[in-house]
Amino acid sequence: MFPTFERDLTAFEENAILQNHTAIYVYGEIDYLDVFGDRHLTQFRFRCNGQGYPLGLFKPDSEGNEAT
Numbered sequence: 001m002f003p004t005f006e007r008d009l010t011a012f013e014e015n016a017i018l019q020n021h022t023a024i025y026v027y028g029e030i031d032y033l034d035v036f037g038d039r040h041l042t043q044f045r046f047r048c049n050g051q052g053y054p055l056g057l058f059k060p061d062s063e064g065n066e067a068t
Contacts, residue, residue, distance in 0.1 A: 014053075023049035027064060042067040 003026070009017075016022040027045040034040060045064030048057060 017053045020050045023047040
């Protein structure tokens with residue numbers, strides 16, 4: 001699944017991302033059973049801002065990342 005924006009970012013929004021005033025966030029979870037039948041849940045949150053924005057690079061956020 002590839003999420004897409006329903007509209008282009010404005011110049012104001014892009015400048016705010018480049019200057020680290022805001023970011024684009026991607027979050028979700030992975031839930032699965034391993035071969036031993038044990039359930040595992042991983043929640044993740046990544047963000048893209050600053051120098052990473054022109055390159056489309058996301059990095060783990062300081063919050064929202066947990067695994068069991």
